[in-house]
Amino acid sequence: MIGQAEGDDRSILFLTSSSGSSQPIQRLRSAGWHVISCNPGQESVEGIDLCQIGIVHFQKFNAEFIAFLENMFGRYPDIRWIALVEKNQLENSRIKTLISENFHDFHTMPIDLDRLNVILGHAYGFNRLVHDAKRNEHLKVIDEYGIVGVSQQIAHLRNLIRKAATTDSPVLILGESGTGKELVASAIHAQSAKRDGPFIAVNCASLPATLIQSELFGYEKGAFTGAESRKIGLIESAAGGTLFLDEIGDLSASLQVNLLRFLQEKRITRVGGHEEIPVNARVIAATNLDLESEIESEAFRKDLYYRLNVIQIKTASLRERREDIEHLARHFLEKFRSERKRGKIGFSAEAIMAMHQYDWPGNVRELSNKILRALIIAEGRAITAADLELAGSRASQIITSLDEVRSEAEARAIVKMIIFTKKNMSETARLLGVTRATLYRLIAKHNLLASAQRDDNEASLTAREG
Ligand SMILES: Nc1ncnc2c1ncn2[C@@H]1O[C@H](COP(=O)(O)OP(=O)(O)OP(=O)(O)O)[C@@H](O)[C@H]1O
Ligand SMILES: [Mg+2]
Structure with a gap:
C-alpha cells in the first residue's frame, strides 16, 4: 500500500536564501503542511530527515545558494524537490538546467495554493512510492534470519537451510572463513523443531587441549584436583537444542573418538563419571579446512566425517x-x-x-x-x-582518471571561451551557460586566473597539462 506510515507526518523542507519565515511558508502552514525552513549557513535543522518534499524558493540566485542547494540535494536524495520561481527566472539557463536535473516539478509565483497543493500531493505520493518500493526491495534482500543476498548461491543456501531444518540429522557446513557458516547454523536452529531449546556454539580450535574434554563432556565432583563440584559440559547443556561445533577440523584425535561415540549413541559420560547420560542435541559442525585432504593425511577420522556429513552445506565465497x-x-x-x-x-x-x-x-x-x-x-x-x-584498486584509478579527464575538459573549455570573448566574463559565462558567479568559482577551482589574465594563446593551459 502506498500511503502514510504511522506517525509519518507530511513534512516540507523549505529552502530559501534568506532567514526568517517568509510569506509562502506561512501560507503552506495555514494549509496544514508541517514546514521546516532552512537557509545557507544553517543546514542541520532537526527533522530534515523526516521530510518527504523539499521546496526551493529562488529569491537570490548566487554561487552560495547554488552550493547550498547542491549540498542539500546530495544529502537528502529521497526528497522530491519543487521549485518556487518567478516567471522571468525560467529564462535563466542555469536555473532551467538545475530544475530539469533535480526537481520533481516547479510552481511559478505568486503562489496559487490550490495548484501548489496538487503538486505537493503528487510529490508526496511519489516519495512514498519510492520509499515503499525500497522497503520491499530490502525485505527481499534480507530474510528473517538476517541472511543478506540476492544471488543464486544465497537462494540455494536458503533452500538447503529450510530442508536441513525439517530433520534432526547432523549437518556439516563447509566454506571459507567469514562466509557465514555460523549464521547458517543459527538459521537452521531457528527454523528447526528445537528452536525453543538452546543454541550452544563451541569453537573447537580455541579451547585449550587440556580443557576441551571436560568442557565438552563435563565432569563429576572429584574427577581431578580442583573439581570441587559436578560440572555440566557444553554437549549436555545443548540438550533439547542445537550443538554447533565450529572449526571441527581442529579437533584432536582423542576428542574425535569421544565425539564419534556421542554421535553414534547420543549419550555422553562425564569426566570421572560412569553413568551414561542421554543427550538429544542436534549437531551442526563447520570448518574452513578441506576435510577430505585432512582425512587423507589422517588428521581427521573418516568415520567421524561420515557421521557428520549427513547433510552437507557449502557457503560460497563472496567473490x-x-x-x-x-x-x-x-x-x-x-x-x-x-x-x-x-x-x-x-x-x-x-x-x-x-x-x-x-x-x-x-x-x-x-x-x-x-x-x-x-x-x-x-x-x-x-x-x-x-x-x-x-x-x-583498478576501479578507483579508472574513476579518478575519469574525474581528471572531465576536470581537464572543463578547464580547457573555460580558457578557450575566455580567449574567444577577449576576456569578457559576462559573455564567457553566458556562452558557457553558467552564471558569472559559477564562472568565477570554476576559475578559482581550476586555478585558471593566470590563464585568464595571460593572453590569447593556450600556453598556460598546455603548461598546466604538462
Ligand atoms: N549472507 C550474510 N548476510 C548477512 N551477514 C552475513 C552473511 N554472511 C556472513 N555474515 C556476517 O559476517 C560475519 C561472519 O560470518 P560467520 O561468523 O557466520 O562466518 P564463518 O563462516 O563462521 O567465519 P569463520 O570461518 O571465520 O568462523 C558475521 O557477522 C555474520 O553475521
Ligand atoms: Mg565461524
Missing part, C-alpha cells in the same frame, strides 16, 4: 557472488550507522566500484570489518574507497 557485495555493504553500513546513531551516510560511486572489484579473501567478515572502520574514519557524507582502504 563467487559479487552481486551480493553492494547489498551486504549497505546492510552493514545501515546497521552500524544506526547502532552508532550516525547521520545519513552513503558510499561514493568509486567506493562501490572498488568493493565490486576487490576479491574479499576474508569474505563477509572482512567486508563488515572494513565498513565499520570506514564509518568511524569517514569525514564526508559518503564513504570513499580510501576510507575502505581500497583506494589503490
Whole structure:
C-alpha cells in the first residue's frame, strides 16, 4: 500500500536564501503542511530527515545558494524537490538546467495554493512510492534470519537451510572463513523443531587441549584436583537444542573418538563419571579446512566425517557472488550507522566500484570489518574507497582518471571561451551557460586566473597539462 506510515507526518523542507519565515511558508502552514525552513549557513535543522518534499524558493540566485542547494540535494536524495520561481527566472539557463536535473516539478509565483497543493500531493505520493518500493526491495534482500543476498548461491543456501531444518540429522557446513557458516547454523536452529531449546556454539580450535574434554563432556565432583563440584559440559547443556561445533577440523584425535561415540549413541559420560547420560542435541559442525585432504593425511577420522556429513552445506565465497557485495555493504553500513546513531551516510560511486572489484579473501567478515572502520574514519557524507582502504584498486584509478579527464575538459573549455570573448566574463559565462558567479568559482577551482589574465594563446593551459 502506498500511503502514510504511522506517525509519518507530511513534512516540507523549505529552502530559501534568506532567514526568517517568509510569506509562502506561512501560507503552506495555514494549509496544514508541517514546514521546516532552512537557509545557507544553517543546514542541520532537526527533522530534515523526516521530510518527504523539499521546496526551493529562488529569491537570490548566487554561487552560495547554488552550493547550498547542491549540498542539500546530495544529502537528502529521497526528497522530491519543487521549485518556487518567478516567471522571468525560467529564462535563466542555469536555473532551467538545475530544475530539469533535480526537481520533481516547479510552481511559478505568486503562489496559487490550490495548484501548489496538487503538486505537493503528487510529490508526496511519489516519495512514498519510492520509499515503499525500497522497503520491499530490502525485505527481499534480507530474510528473517538476517541472511543478506540476492544471488543464486544465497537462494540455494536458503533452500538447503529450510530442508536441513525439517530433520534432526547432523549437518556439516563447509566454506571459507567469514562466509557465514555460523549464521547458517543459527538459521537452521531457528527454523528447526528445537528452536525453543538452546543454541550452544563451541569453537573447537580455541579451547585449550587440556580443557576441551571436560568442557565438552563435563565432569563429576572429584574427577581431578580442583573439581570441587559436578560440572555440566557444553554437549549436555545443548540438550533439547542445537550443538554447533565450529572449526571441527581442529579437533584432536582423542576428542574425535569421544565425539564419534556421542554421535553414534547420543549419550555422553562425564569426566570421572560412569553413568551414561542421554543427550538429544542436534549437531551442526563447520570448518574452513578441506576435510577430505585432512582425512587423507589422517588428521581427521573418516568415520567421524561420515557421521557428520549427513547433510552437507557449502557457503560460497563472496567473490563467487559479487552481486551480493553492494547489498551486504549497505546492510552493514545501515546497521552500524544506526547502532552508532550516525547521520545519513552513503558510499561514493568509486567506493562501490572498488568493493565490486576487490576479491574479499576474508569474505563477509572482512567486508563488515572494513565498513565499520570506514564509518568511524569517514569525514564526508559518503564513504570513499580510501576510507575502505581500497583506494589503490583498478576501479578507483579508472574513476579518478575519469574525474581528471572531465576536470581537464572543463578547464580547457573555460580558457578557450575566455580567449574567444577577449576576456569578457559576462559573455564567457553566458556562452558557457553558467552564471558569472559559477564562472568565477570554476576559475578559482581550476586555478585558471593566470590563464585568464595571460593572453590569447593556450600556453598556460598546455603548461598546466604538462
Ligand atoms: N549472507 C550474510 N548476510 C548477512 N551477514 C552475513 C552473511 N554472511 C556472513 N555474515 C556476517 O559476517 C560475519 C561472519 O560470518 P560467520 O561468523 O557466520 O562466518 P564463518 O563462516 O563462521 O567465519 P569463520 O570461518 O571465520 O568462523 C558475521 O557477522 C555474520 O553475521
Ligand atoms: Mg565461524
